[in-house]
Amino acid sequence: xxxxxxxxxxxxxxxxxxxxxxxxxxxxxxxxxxxxxxxxxxxxxxxxxxxxxxxxxxxxxxxxxxxxxxxxxxxxxxxxxxxxxxxxxxxxxxxxxxxxxxxxxxxxxxxxxxxxxxxxxxxxxxxxxxxxxxxxxxxxxxxxxxxxxxxxxxxxxxxxxxxxxxxxxxxxxxxxxxxxxxxxxxxxxxxxxxxxxxxxxxxxxxxxxxxxxxxxxxxxxxxxxxxxxxxxxxxxxxxxxxxxxxxxxxxxxxxxxxxxxxxxxxxxxxxxxxxxxxxxxxxxxxxxxxxxxxxxxxxxxxxxxxxxxxxxxxxxxxxxxxxxxxxxxxxxxxx
Amino acid sequence: xxxxxxxxxxxxxxxxxxxxxxxxxxxxxxxxxxxxxxxxxxxxxxxxxxxxxxxxxxxxxxxxxxxxxxxxxxxxxxxxxxxxxxxxxxxxxxxxxxxxxxxxxxxxxxxxxxxxxxx
Ligand SMILES: [Mg+2]
Numbered sequence: 001x002x003x004x005x006x007x008x009x010x011x012x013x014x015x016x017x018x019x020x021x022x023x024x025x026x027x028x029x030x031x032x033x034x035x036x037x038x039x040x041x042x043x044x045x046x047x048x049x050x051x052x053x054x055x056x057x058x059x060x061x062x063x064x065x066x067x068x069x070x071x072x073x074x075x076x077x078x079x080x081x082x083x084x085x086x087x088x089x090x091x092x093x094x095x096x097x098x099x100x101x102x103x104x105x106x107x108x109x110x111x112x113x114x115x116x117x118x119x120x121x122x123x124x125x126x127x128x129x130x131x132x133x134x135x136x137x138x139x140x141x142x143x144x145x146x147x148x149x150x151x152x153x154x155x156x157x158x159x160x161x162x163x164x165x166x167x168x169x170x171x172x173x174x175x176x177x178x179x180x181x182x183x184x185x186x187x188x189x190x191x192x193x194x195x196x197x198x199x200x201x202x203x204x205x206x207x208x209x210x211x212x213x214x215x216x217x218x219x220x221x222x223x224x225x226x227x228x229x230x231x232x233x234x235x236x237x238x239x240x241x242x243x244x245x246x247x248x249x250x251x252x253x254x255x256x257x258x259x260x261x262x263x264x265x266x267x268x269x270x271x272x273x274x275x276x277x278x279x280x281x282x283x284x285x286x287x288x289x290x291x292x293x294x295x296x297x298x299x300x301x302x303x304x305x306x307x308x309x310x311x312x313x314x315x316x317x318x319x320x321x322x323x324x325x326x327x328x329x330x331x332x333x334x335x
Numbered sequence: 336x337x338x339x340x341x342x343x344x345x346x347x348x349x350x351x352x353x354x355x356x357x358x359x360x361x362x363x364x365x366x367x368x369x370x371x372x373x374x375x376x377x378x379x380x381x382x383x384x385x386x387x388x389x390x391x392x393x394x395x396x397x398x399x400x401x402x403x404x405x406x407x408x409x410x411x412x413x414x415x416x417x418x419x420x421x422x423x424x425x426x427x428x429x430x431x432x433x434x435x436x437x438x439x440x441x442x443x444x445x446x447x448x449x450x451x452x453x454x
């Protein structure tokens with residue numbers, strides 16, 4: 001290992017160098033504390049043998065300063081001193097020295113102490129590597145816990161993170177975002193008729209159908225059960241309504257048989273909204289709640305429908321696209 | 336009287352620190368002999384100036400290297416100076432330095448004995 005020897009006395013420095021080199025270590029020398037500090041950073045040494053009494057920055061001050069360098073990783077310091085009263089040893093350890101050896105030094109003792117320090121540095125290296133590994137695993141886990149494994153899209157947790165970010169960008173930079181909340185129509189009946197495995201396959205198929213029409217900047221999340229939420233950046237009311245209509249249509253076009261639904265296939269109802277006006281000073285929860293309210297209206301209108309609800313009370317933004325209404329069909333009896 | 340005095344060099348202790356490497360030990364010891372007169376002068380100057388901190392730095396270093404070389408008698412003399420108050424050190428500076436030079440001469444003689452050569 002590379003050992004930095006800080007010692008102002010030439011005789012002792014020479015002896016220490018030769019002794020440590022005989023043990024197979026590489027030596028870097030400094031004649032005082034200030035030089036030692038510079039050499040430490042320059043050489044990247046992790047082990048120091050430091051003399052207490054040096055002109056200028058002495059051994060004690062050097063220990064303190066080394067402990068303030070946090071980008072260095074751990075540096076093991078053995079303080080060599082002729083001051084070996086109990087108080088001196090305590091002061092040395094409290095200043096940041098890991099160990100101390102008294103002068104004149106005992107070669108066997110110094111060797112044992114160097115080895116002890118080497119073991120600690122090896123442990124520290126191993127721990128650091130393990131820690132780095134854990135950090136990257138944590139990042140992977142963090143990503144995994146934000147994903148819904150069944151639908152292979154973001155989950156509720158992922159949605160909250162994403163919408164919080166989007167809302168921050170809106171409040172701060174005025175970048176609008178649209179929210180579409182979708183709910184699969186009569187899904188409970190579907191599960192009852194076809195079984196839960198078929199229900200799972202249908203959920204996956206709905207998510208896949210929606211993913212098929214997304215732009216790169218759109219995001220899709222499973223909000224829970226058979227509910228999905230989509231975030232789409234920079235949308236006008238008209239744009240987000242059209243986007244929701246395309247989602248609704250994409251699901252209908254898959255044609256998943258559902259005998260007990262009005263259309264004979266699995267469909268979704270969608271509620272859409274975009275940020276505007278007072279949303280700047282309110283919370284993302286309010287925006288999400290508005291999409292939920294629009295979804296309720298879509299359900300109430302007879303399902304397989306899209307409704308838009310803007311921020312201003314009573315302002316619908318744009319006329320809803322409602323194929324069921326357009327076709328003149330009566331709303332279904334239940335929601 | 337001679338028997339009561341410490342040997343100029345504790346060779347056994349020094350050899351242990353130098354891992355039995357006599358040539359290296361002698362090399363370092365010769366350097367020490369060359370450097371010492373200037374250090375003694377620095378002690379003298381620090382005492383004259385009444386610079387306690389400087390005096391301590393020099394005596395610490397001198398004791399450190401003398402100790403590592405097994406020059407225990409010299410080390411003891413240096414410690415005696417270090418432990419004195421500056422006034423006493425100033426009054427008796429001449430006598431102390433004479434003693435230091437005396438110990439240094441003994442070490443030189445010791446090296447001569449070992450190597451069988453004059454230095
Ligand atoms: Mg020193």
